[in-house]
Amino acid sequence: MIKLSGINKIYRTNEIETLALENVNIEVPKGEFLSIMGPSGCGKSTLLNIVGLLDSPTSGTVEIDGTLVKDMKDKQLAAFRNKELGFVFQSFHLINSLNVIDNVELPLLYRKMSARDRNRMAREVLERVGLSHRMRHMPTQLSGGQCQRVAIARAIVGNPEIILADEPTGNLDSKMGAEVMELLHKLNKEDKRTIVMVTHNEEQAKQTDRIVRFFDGRQVQ
Numbered sequence: 615m616i617k618l619s620g621i622n623k624i625y626r627t628n629e630i631e632t633l634a635l636e637n638v639n640i641e642v643p644k645g646e647f648l649s650i651m652g653p654s655g656c657g658k659s660t661l662l663n664i665v666g667l668l669d670s671p672t673s674g675t676v677e678i679d680g681t682l683v684k685d686m687k688d689k690q691l692a693a694f695r696n697k698e699l700g701f702v703f704q705s706f707h708l709i710n711s712l713n714v715i716d717n718v719e720l721p722l723l724y725r726k727m728s729a730r731d732r733n734r735m736a737r738e739v740l741e742r743v744g745l746s747h748r749m750r751h752m753p754t755q756l757s758g759g760q761c762q763r764v765a766i767a768r769a770i771v772g773n774p775e776i777i778l779a780d781e782p783t784g785n786l787d788s789k790m791g792a793e794v795m796e797l798l799h800k801l802n803k804e805d806k807r808t809i810v811m812v813t814h815n816e817e818q819a820k821q822t823d824r825i826v827r828f829f830d831g832r833q834v835q
């Protein structure tokens with residue numbers, strides 16, 4: 615379970631202070647598919663970065679599976695992020711100079727694991743996302759929807775409990791977007807992964823378990 619309590623985030627640049635999040639309290643039970651919605655600039659990505667341990671709140675606490683994140687040391691934090699969290703971004707963030715399977719293997723490079731095991735695990739998840747036949751392709755040889763499926767394979771290859779997706783269909787046409795959503799639902803239902811997804815798409819959000827809406831850094835349920 616992810617538990618955010620009294621989260622405030624203030625960005626300070628020169629003289630300007632931006633209150634990006636104000637007193638945010640969210641609990642995401644294990645296995646939930648949660649959507650985060652709200653207009654541009656309301657704090658959605660800030661929130662996802664905090665849940666993803668990529669940024670820390672100015673005040674308030676983040677707890678993941680009973681562990682208080684602020685009590686963790688940097689090394690522990692990096693290991694936790696690598697093991698428990700999978701990230702999916704709007705613009706895929708694949709490495710164009712690596713082929714599909716090498717992209718998928720990347721998160722496993724930080725683990726003590728043989729090349730053979732890495733390869734086996736990457737093949738398994740590529741099969742899961744329906745792309746084993748594109749293993750040796752380069753990202754530039756794939757469609758947007760295929761790129762996002764590779765990115766999802768990379769996010770799940772290390773078996774994380776939690777998938778964080780920041781507008782995963784934002785760069786895709788509706789057909790490819792639907793395919794990616796279908797895959798996320800499958801991972802949620804069949805593999806029981808917790809998913810937190812930022813989206814601007816009302817239809818897609820309605821198909822998830824719950825929507826938390828934001829306006830100007832505040833939750834508006």
Ligand SMILES: Nc1ncnc2c1ncn2[C@@H]1O[C@H](COP(=O)(O)OP(=O)(O)OP(=O)(O)O)[C@@H](O)[C@H]1O
Pocket residue numbers: 625626627632633634652653654655656657658659660661
């Ligand atoms: N690194 C930063 N430094 C200063 N201000 C920032 C920084 N990142 C975000 N902000 C500000 O914090 C607020 C929330 O930004 P955030 O990116 O979380 O919004 P968002 O809801 O994800 O927007 P979008 O839908 O456009 O991606 C905005 O006012 C933004 O300008």
